[in-house]
Amino acid sequence: xxxxxxxxxxxxxxxxxxxxxxxxxxxxxxxxxxxxxxxxxxxxxxxxxxxxxxxxxxxxxxxxxxxxxxxxxxxxxxxxxxxxxxxxxxxxxxxxxxxxxxxxxxxxxxxxxxxxxxxxxxxxxxxxxxxxxxxxxxxxxxxxxxxxxxxxxxxxxxxxxxxxxxxxxxxxxxxxxxxxxxxxxxxxxxxxxxxxxxxxxxxxxxxxxxxxxxxxxxxxxxxxxxxxxxxxxxxxxxxxxxxxxxxxxxxxxxxxxxxxxxxxxxxxxxxxxxxxxxxxxxxxxxxxxxxxxxxxxxxxxxxxxxxxxxxxxxxxxxxxxxxxxxxxxxxxxxxxxxxxxxxxxxxxxxxxxxxxxxxxxxxxxxxxxxxxxxxxxxxxxxxxxxxxxxxxxxxxxxxxxxxxxxxxxxxxxxxxxxxxxxx
Numbered sequence: 001x002x003x004x005x006x007x008x009x010x011x012x013x014x015x016x017x018x019x020x021x022x023x024x025x026x027x028x029x030x031x032x033x034x035x036x037x038x039x040x041x042x043x044x045x046x047x048x049x050x051x052x053x054x055x056x057x058x059x060x061x062x063x064x065x066x067x068x069x070x071x072x073x074x075x076x077x078x079x080x081x082x083x084x085x086x087x088x089x090x091x092x093x094x095x096x097x098x099x100x101x102x103x104x105x106x107x108x109x110x111x112x113x114x115x116x117x118x119x120x121x122x123x124x125x126x127x128x129x130x131x132x133x134x135x136x137x138x139x140x141x142x143x144x145x146x147x148x149x150x151x152x153x154x155x156x157x158x159x160x161x162x163x164x165x166x167x168x169x170x171x172x173x174x175x176x177x178x179x180x181x182x183x184x185x186x187x188x189x190x191x192x193x194x195x196x197x198x199x200x201x202x203x204x205x206x207x208x209x210x211x212x213x214x215x216x217x218x219x220x221x222x223x224x225x226x227x228x229x230x231x232x233x234x235x236x237x238x239x240x241x242x243x244x245x246x247x248x249x250x251x252x253x254x255x256x257x258x259x260x261x262x263x264x265x266x267x268x269x270x271x272x273x274x275x276x277x278x279x280x281x282x283x284x285x286x287x288x289x290x291x292x293x294x295x296x297x298x299x300x301x302x303x304x305x306x307x308x309x310x311x312x313x314x315x316x317x318x319x320x321x322x323x324x325x326x327x328x329x330x331x332x333x334x335x336x337x338x339x340x341x342x343x344x345x346x347x348x349x350x351x352x353x354x355x356x357x358x359x360x361x362x363x364x365x366x367x368x369x370x371x372x373x374x375x376x377x378x379x380x381x382x383x384x385x386x387x388x389x390x391x392x393x394x395x396x397x398x399x400x401x402x403x404x405x406x407x408x409x410x411x412x413x414x415x416x417x418x419x420x421x422x423x
Contacts, residue, residue, distance in 0.1 A: 003162035057160030058088025080146030086160030087152035132360030
């Protein structure tokens with residue numbers, strides 16, 4: 001079968017870093033680390049696993065970072081190569097292991113990608129997995145499969161950028177009939193954003209059903225970036241009925257439109273040439289002060305800032321745009337930022353928190369697996385994520401898909417996915 005794989009070697013890495021800046025298509029030509037090739041169909045490691053026939057394989061922002069070699073090389077220490085890319089997934093079960101009891105061939109499913117203790121074959125869970133904090137598993141290089149944090153980053157599981165991939169029965173979520181294929185694909189990024197929101201809920205935690213919007217007691221939230229994760233943060237806040245005032249920095253017109261559709265109160269264009277610092281200051285009633293050199297200094301700001309991009313500029317802005325004593329939640333892949341002024345962390349006594357994938361979270365007095373809660377919200381119609389899926393490509397058209405992502409503003413692209421036949 002054909003698959004898109006990431007094969008990290010020093011020569012490939014060097015070629016990509018050197019030539020990719022001048023001619024980006026070199027990054028997926030096969031000369032760099034990303035290769036479109038024939039690979040064997042994956043085989044079940046043991047009887048507790050299932051094989052899933054891919055219907056959709058989403059292209060995540062972290063995948064784009066991977067292709068462009070913007071991720072930290074430190075991740076290679078906990079990864080096995082070559083691996084088939086693709087952790088955002090949706091498909092139907094094609095084969096089940098002898099020990100699987102809760103699923104059948106033909107079931108519509110999404111796999112929670114995290115490769116924690118149970119998928120790795122451990123009955124005695126590590127201290128984090130025992131608490132349901134599977135995103136912090138300490139055994140990501142051990143067990144019955146090769147090293148890797150997730151499906152799509154492990155040589156033995158395959159990934160959704162291929163016709164078939166594998167998942168342990170503990171990772172599989174059956175998709176109800178009321179949830180569309182498009183919403184099923186977006187379950188994984190929505191769960192990521194939902195975890196970031198529930199772990200860092202704006203205070204006082206009142207809900208739209210219990211109070212009027214924009215009460216003086218409601219906190220102000222800033223969402224930096226309105227790609228799939230940023231839009232999902234907005235959707236998650238409204239799905240759990242947060243009454244926070246939501247301000248969004250969005251770069252492209254399609255992102256700005258969807259941000260409003262999903263429940264943002266104020267949308268600010270973060271495009272070049274627009275003084276978004278001044279617009280944000282006006283939106284929160286804060287002062288902008290001009291230093292001798294450098295960006296303006298904000299007195300005041302948002303109570304909670306979700307940085308859903310994670311590059312040097314957005315991290316720097318997140319720190320500047322947060323009020324004294326406020327919270328910065330880094331949801332986007334931060335990698336190795338440069339030129340970030342860390343002064344606000346000290347001067348404003350900020351709380352900086354990372355939010356990585358999904359876990360178990362508290363909601364309305366109950367402890368949920370984040371994936372299950374996200375699926376419940378989708379099934380009950382609390383959120384419709386389908387408008388985010390703007391582009392679909394056959395796997396063989398991967399070059400067009402990557403070019404679309406590289407020019408997402410002109411293409412009006414948000415979520416781009418590989419689409420596979422139902423047959």
